[in-house]
Amino acid sequence: MDTDVIIVGAGPVGLFLANELGLAGVRAVVLEKLSKRSGQSKAGGVQPRTAEVLDLRGLLSELKKQALPREAIGGHFAGLPVPLDCRPWNTRYPFPLSIPQGRIEAFLEEKLTRYAIPLRWGQTIIGLEQDESGVTALVSGPAGETHLRARYLVGCDGGHSMVRKLVGVDFPGRDGKFSMVVADVRLAGGTGKVPTHTKHFSEHIQHNENVIGILSPLGDGVSRLMFGGPEQQVLARDAPITETEVRTALRASYGSNIELQEILWASRFSDASRQVEHYQVGRVFLAGDAAHIHLPTGGQGLNLGLQDAFNLGWKLAAQVQGKAPAGLLESYHTERHPIGARVLQNTRAQGLLMMLQGDEDGSALRGLFIDLMRLSEANRYLSGMISGLDVQYAMPGADSSELIGRRMLDLDLYSPTGQTRVSQLLHAGRGLLLDLGNHDDLAAVVAKWSAQVDYIQASTPAGFVGSAVLVRPDGYICWAEENTSPDVETALCTWFGSC
Numbered sequence: 179m180d181t182d183v184i185i186v187g188a189g190p191v192g193l194f195l196a197n198e199l200g201l202a203g204v205r206a207v208v209l210e211k212l213s214k215r216s217g218q219s220k221a222g223g224v225q226p227r228t229a230e231v232l233d234l235r236g237l238l239s240e241l242k243k244q245a246l247p248r249e250a251i252g253g254h255f256a257g258l259p260v261p262l263d264c265r266p267w268n269t270r271y272p273f274p275l276s277i278p279q280g281r282i283e284a285f286l287e288e289k290l291t292r293y294a295i296p297l298r299w300g301q302t303i304i305g306l307e308q309d310e311s312g313v314t315a316l317v318s319g320p321a322g323e324t325h326l327r328a329r330y331l332v333g334c335d336g337g338h339s340m341v342r343k344l345v346g347v348d349f350p351g352r353d354g355k356f357s358m359v360v361a362d363v364r365l366a367g368g369t370g371k372v373p374t375h376t377k378h379f380s381e382h383i384q385h386n387e388n389v390i391g392i393l394s395p396l397g398d399g400v401s402r403l404m405f406g407g408p409e410q411q412v413l414a415r416d417a418p419i420t421e422t423e424v425r426t427a428l429r430a431s432y433g434s435n436i437e438l439q440e441i442l443w444a445s446r447f448s449d450a451s452r453q454v455e456h457y458q459v460g461r462v463f464l465a466g467d468a469a470h471i472h473l474p475t476g477g478q479g480l481n482l483g484l485q486d487a488f489n490l491g492w493k494l495a496a497q498v499q500g501k502a503p504a505g506l507l508e509s510y511h512t513e514r515h516p517i518g519a520r521v522l523q524n525t526r527a528q529g530l531l532m533m534l535q536g537d538e539d540g541s542a543l544r545g546l547f548i549d550l551m552r553l554s555e556a557n558r559y560l561s562g563m564i565s566g567l568d569v570q571y572a573m574p575g576a577d578s579s580e581l582i583g584r585r586m587l588d589l590d591l592y593s594p595t596g597q598t599r600v601s602q603l604l605h606a607g608r609g610l611l612l613d614l615g616n617h618d619d620l621a622a623v624v625a626k627w628s629a630q631v632d633y634i635q636a637s638t639p640a641g642f643v644g645s646a647v648l649v650r651p652d653g654y655i656c657w658a659e660e661n662t663s664p665d666v667e668t669a670l671c672t673w674f675g676s677c
């Protein structure tokens with residue numbers, strides 16, 4: 179074996195996965211077909227659950243410094259003018275953060291230098307074979323074609339994934355019905371209509387002359403313009419994006435006194451909606467856009483992909499290191515596929531609601547939806563779904579528990595060693611048995627798993643429904659001290675092996 183894991187693609191998902199494997203001490207190589215980072219803005223938002231996930235690894239406070247100015251206001255559903263309120267979800271980060279994708283990628287790349295995981299630019303995977311013991315990738319680079327062999331390979335190579343094609347997994351769904359352009363631009367004039375900071379998404383949308391235009395600031399005098407109108411529907415997916423096309427859309431949405439100075443980068447996208455049938459094919463896994471594509475409304479794609487990586491990372495590390503119990507690796511597909519499917523559903527619904535703008539009957543439906551979003555329970559439902567805070571994985575015991583399968587809250591804790599937070603106890607990427615009820619027996623039970631699981635006795639000023647919880651390295655509760663739960667030893671065996 180040349181390495182343990184080959185990660186194909188140095189987008190945000192591949193880079194985050196590489197960091198997770200590095201943290202666990204796994205040997206890995208990242209292959210990226212580009213010769214350098216494109217700097218494109220693409221995703222502009224970190225959702226509340228992703229902020230929590232980054233905090234679980236101690237990465238958020240540094241990354242947050244790169245956030246653009248943004249009103250402390252919730253996310254959106256279908257661009258409708260009612261902010262999603264995540265405060266009922268007990269999170270420290272109830273508002274999305276505006277951090278352009280390029281900055282997130284550069285940050286994760288810099289963090290990867292902490293580990294001996296090489297990022298090889300200009301390396302394109304063009305072939306792949308797998309057998310009982312490993313995967314062999316055929317890679318094309320400046321020096322020609324080479325073979326690279328590893329025990330596992332993860333395709334994080336985006337919506338047009340070559341890995342997905344090479345393993346031949348079905349990618350059912352539908353093609354795009356509506357095409358748009360995203361462009362990072364420099365502008366002049368048009369003051370007043372050009373937003374200087376990020377507001378609620380609905381305030382960025384301009385809908386004129388059948389053209390939808392969405393302008394948001396990216397910092398350093400650059401703005402991101404997304405637009406779609408009749409002209410974009412007849413142009414081919416690979417048609418070049420001209421200054422005239424961008425200028426026409428810009429003026430339709432923002433008036434004639436706005437001037438396009440420069441296009442830094444531009445691309446077409448659509449509301450195509452597809453998801454792979456299996457996230458795992460033998461020793462090959464798919465994560466991020468390689469596994470699912472959808473309309474980027476609500477700001478979910480990057481977030482969904484980062485959480486795929488977070489779910490897979492610790493499981494793959496355990497497998498490589500011979501510590502994984504049977505079925506752990508397979509739970510990546512069973513846990514993440516339904517989450518992706520749900521995002522595909524909600525983005526299709528959002529796309530339809532957005533397209534109804536301007537239509538008389540459609541406006542009636544949008545109006546009704548806006549009324550519903552003002553009801554606290556409906557708003558809570560949508561905010562949990564779009565932010566990722568409502569995820570509940572199907573796990574043993576989850577059916578009859580309000581805790582199992584859900585994210586552990588980032589409680590303030592008082593422990594014998596001082597004051598801390600739950601998230602700080604997970605920085606090392608290990609499991610955590612948190613005893614909030616002075617249970618006499620737990621320390622002795624968990625001792626057998628001390629190589630993978632920390633045991634902490636603490637109290638919390640906030641109050642919490644469980645008196646003891648077992649938390650996986652990805653921050654999800656897999657056991658809780660409740661009447662109906664399986665015993666803790668069974669849960670430790672299920673998730674950490676060695677039984």
Ligand SMILES: Cc1cc2nc3c(=O)[nH]c(=O)nc-3n(C[C@H](O)[C@H](O)[C@H](O)COP(=O)(O)OP(=O)(O)OC[C@H]3O[C@@H](n4cnc5c(N)ncnc54)[C@H](O)[C@@H]3O)c2cc1C
Nearest residue numbers: 187189191211221222303335336466467477478479480481
């Ligand atoms: C206009 C727009 C706005 C968006 N806004 C948001 C938002 O606000 N919030 C949000 O969460 N998401 C948003 N998204 C979605 C988000 O950008 C994607 O979900 C995200 O880029 C997925 O990351 P990834 O790492 O899976 O794939 P990618 O970012 O596509 O990275 C894949 C990498 O793999 C490389 N690669 C491809 N093929 C090969 C090969 N054969 N060999 C080696 N390397 C290869 C590519 O060069 C690339 O670097 C938006 C998308 C668009 C288009």
